[in-house]
Amino acid sequence: MAAETFVFNIAAKLLGELVSPAFQEACLVWGVESDLRRLENTLSNVKAVLLDAEEQQVHNQELTVWLGQLKEVFYDAQDVLDEFECEALRKQVVEMQGSNTRKVRRFFSSSNPLIFRTKMAHKVKEIRARLDEVAADRAKFHLSPRSDDRHVVRGREMSYSFVQPSDVIGRDHDKENIVEHLMGPSDGQPISVVPVVGIGGLGKTALAKLVFNDERVIEHFELKCWVCVSDEFVLKQLLVKMIKSITRENRNDLDEEQLQVLLRNNLDGKKFFLVLDDVWNEDRGKWIELRNLLMGGANGSNILVTTRSPTIASMMGTMSPYNLEGLLHQESLSLFIKWAFDEGKERQHTNLVEIGDVIVKKCKGVPLAVKSLGSLLYSKLDERDWLFVRDNEMWKLNRKEGDILSVLQLSYNQMPSYLKQCFAFLSFFPKDYGYNTLNLIRYWMANGLLQSPNENQEPEDIGNQYIDELYSRCFLEDYIDLGYVREFKIHDLAHDLALSSAQSECLIINCQIQNISKKVWHVSYTDNTWQNENVLKCLQKSRSLRTILSVLEGVGPSTKSFVDSCVSKFRYLRVLDLSDSSFEVLPSSIGTMKHLRLLDLSRNCRIHKLPNSICKLQNLEALDLSGCEKLEELPKDIRYLLRLRIFLVTTKQKSLPGCPNSLRFLLLSNCGNLESLVEMMQVCTNLRFLSIEHCGGLISLLPILKFLTTLEALAIENCEKLDLIEMEDDQDDFPTSLRLLGFLKLPQLVVMPDWIKRSANSLQILVIDSCPNLTAFPEWLVNLESLRRLTILSCPKLSALSKGKLCLPALRSFRIADCPKLIRRCQPEIGEDWHMIAHASDIYLDGKRIK
Template identity: 80%
Template sequence: MAVEIFVFNIAAKVLGKIGSPAFQQACMVWGVESDLNRLENTLSTIKAVLLDAEDQQVHNQELTVWLGQLKEVFYDAQDVLDEFECEALRRQVVEIQGSTTRKVRRFFSSSNSLVFRTKMAHKVKEIRARLDEVAADKDKFHLSQRSDNKHLVRGREMSYSFVQASDVIGRDQDKEQVIECLMHPADDQKVSVISVVGIGGVGKTALAKLVFNDARVVHHFELKGWMCVSDEFVLKQLLVKIIRTITSENCNVLEEEQLQIRLRNILDGKKFLLILDDVWNEDRVKWIELRNLLMGGANGSKILVTTRSPTIASMMSTMCPYNLKGLPQEECVSLFIKWAFDEGEERQHANLVEIGEEIVKKCKGVPLAVKSLGSLLYSKLDERDWRFVKDNEIWKFNRKEGDILSALQLSYNQMPSYLKQCFAYFSFLLKDYEYNTLDLIPFWMAQGLLQSLDENQEPEDIGNQYVDELFSRCFLEDYSDAGYFRLFKIYDLAHDLALSIAQNECLMMNCQTQNISKKVWHLSYYDNTWQDENILKCLRKSNSLRTIFSPIEGVGLTSESFIDACLRI
């Protein structure tokens, strides 16, 4: 069931704007302070119960509809307040530039100011009436007042992009078996393909990294390369990635024929190991096309594939696929303790360890679920916090066997509301794409999502702190701390969760998208083959958009003419 999110945050943002001294002073000039004060009072009353409403809507579809109506009013109120701010800024420009032109003076003439005042007074009254109408239904839901008093937990020092062997528990035997397959020559295959298959979060990528970095493997192969394949299986893009991971060359400018020649030259007569991580494509024709280009290596070359799909594993493998199972209970408990306590701390809290063992049973042997809940409880020593996780109703939701979204959802639910919204906007991101906070934080800043009790704290520091926290909750991988910024990827399961959370508000648009729902406020797109006019055609059908986002260089947003066209819509 779809739910409404971020309503509390939007209400807080609108209230903050109304309550600012500069805004209050401007409103007195335009004579709308009375209506805005009434709007502020109603909004404050509603805001007090919104956190409870957002949690309870899971069991009440009518409550979800009510929250959706509120969100629309809040966004429209925000638009009206933005108009006031723009007008105030224009007036400041005129006051600063006393010798302004006649044309600008005429724009700010008394008659024009009266038109603006009349128009805006009408808009404020309309917003207030709509909010009063929706707010009248509040009491029937019997909502409780709650404050957003959750705080960020302490982060962990884990600033590396490869897996440390000491951080992977219970996979020694799996590692030895996979290494044996890699180093054992195949009798009838020049280049062998081995698949590691298992459910999401079971540790396929961690196992592959253990194998990839093992000293025996490093010395056995002349060339090594690692690449995340994920949803995309476009031959030219894959060739560029493979060449880059083996040689560090950037071959983006080469044509496909040139890339094929370059790859064959690189592999010719060399024993290589290539990891294809997180493969989703089931098109056998595309796989054979790529495989044929990889056959030029020396005897004993290996390709290691990780995938959730037994179909893909069977299609790609030349050897029997390796099925990765969940961890035994004892090893899951060890992993949980590693993430829930500082070293040795668990000896002082036998009662919490006992509850933790019951929590671990619910994770069904999936390491990512164990780490996520261990991280959630890290530094929490109150038994009530642990029992809340163990007895939470979210475990009763009907999810398929092996699905760990309940564990990730539980961790998400315990975040501060502003961090929840930052995470949900990860639905914009590609799950196999590397990001850095230098690109992400300005987006969060533009949305007003960075909050701090310390007024002297820089937005970049707040944003980096948010990313650290999301990593500590096991929502991010391949994380590294570069000092004033972070590098990371988003776990595919965490990305699935972000998509499910933000499905009403955020849309990832592609070349097949024809229409945009009026409830979509934030839009992202990645297809650099899609022409700007196609994007603009879709945008003209929506009047609610507030964000257009693309992380890939060269896609529409870098064009000044495209931005001008968007602003004219």
């Protein structure tokens, strides 16, 4: 029987809501104080023993059943508390309107106070009785109270590129062997296939990245392409990935025949290098079908395949497999020390290094195991923590050669409980999925997974802390910090662990699925599942479904029936993802989904108007209307969405209605008619992120910036009429807290606007891309003392960094490309501007890493 997980975390969240001052006040208003107080007491007593129960259930199936029953009651209790919160927000809307109260009450006509009070009193009594009944059984399990004393570890420095050679230890010899083969003469085959074989976690992908990014390989091949194949060898998906890797375009809209033609056209007569990473398919017919499509390349083309299977290597390779071995002990120890200590600090803790030496031997040269345990022990200086890892029983489970899941499990077990649930949510997505923090955090937020003892901490900041913690524990890879947004993937073994920890809570469904457990709370779909009526019937068995999510861009529901089913059948949804849909009308009954936190309608190609009933969703935190290019106007009552924090929009309107003061993140894209933002922005005084893309009619930001005193990130792209210089008149009104500023595709930008000086003490990242008429940087650039990253791309008229002395003490990353004059002045040692940037640790000139 599968273990029940996250019960402690759900109880902690529920208890936190019950004891909050706002909820205590609501109890008095609605006359349910007595029952909720008893519910709180029972919940508090049960929570105390839940950690012990979750651990002991491995040896007691009755405990697993008991925990499952508790979880169902907890989730139902959350739904009840949610209704109280929503009613409180609706009352707030009524009160804020003053003379319009009667009109607003009609808007919320379903909320009769007397009926609501009676209904909710009954629901609370029912929940309390159910919890009392289940909780009474805890006595027979003899459980001990325990607290969750696992804390978030201290974060380490984040990386900024897909592969840092300095982070890969012990693979120089392997890299040289493979590069030498790639550079050598053809082996008589039209295309050479080099298979790299090794167990999971050994570093096959890291080695392939080293080869892929080697300067000799870059110069030798006309075309490079990276594709992660993973579990499913589906030809169309592979073609889409290849074309995206080559052209940077997502062509999921094409059928398989069109994709084949497009791929052949791109490869025709060119010497290419293709990496097929993490191949599992043993069907030779599928491989031959793909191989035949690649034959149009020039002689000397090469394919590098990474796989765990010698059978696959033999089937695909045109040469003997390159068998990757484990690291030597000294290499493993060096890697462990790199992850367990800050540089040089290991000399102060020789006792810990001795214990670490024994731990490393048990890792058998597997880098992922070494890094995972090193990161687990990072910042821990108590010898008992190290002995706990060295002598842990998990080593007894690690009997199968190369099976390091138990090592990762140990690191997972040491996570705080709230982080475990967020990590398990990653199982919701397919292997090799590219995560974006803006999207992931809003899913976590919508499901109430973000917790902090600091009530004033923004949920987006909590989410970023969680991601930093997962990175520090070595569960994330391919991590790129883009400033306000981070992108990453997770290792396939970490994905397996997430699947194991999520158990029945999360499920990826497809058209072939026949049965869905009633205990499934979150589902995602990766194909045209929504067209299958049987799937919808199966889903309806899960009466309390919380999430319906699409993870394949370009595929969405085309029929209104799917949407109607979601709205009518799944009334407890927190997340409803209808992206890439093509229905014309969103049903007005959407307003009944009062638990909904996130609604994604992005890239709908047909919808013209939204029902005003959408503004009844008082709990809505994120609304995505980006790419809805036929949307004529936004609902007039959008200001009633009092909890809306994230808003992405495309519309044909000339001006936008006022938004709630709760808004933190705003993305305006492809709003070609937009002329003014004054009405929308004058109440958005808490906005932190503003991105304006492809809004060709917008002329000025001057009237709105004075409202945005908390703005931290501003990005402007392809707004050709926007005058950034006329903002100079009254600089006292401009934001002073900007951390990130990006100007992209702005041909009208000739000089940098002086208002940037107002953020001289806070600005950390400055990106200027495709501004062909920018001629010079201002002298005040030297005042940006906090600037960590400066990126300048495609600014051919820019001739120098600064006329004066440039000293940016915090500068770490400096990148220039397609700026010929500036590139010459920044050449190492000999360039006139080299001394200004030489202290940066990460320097790229025209894509080549200098240091």
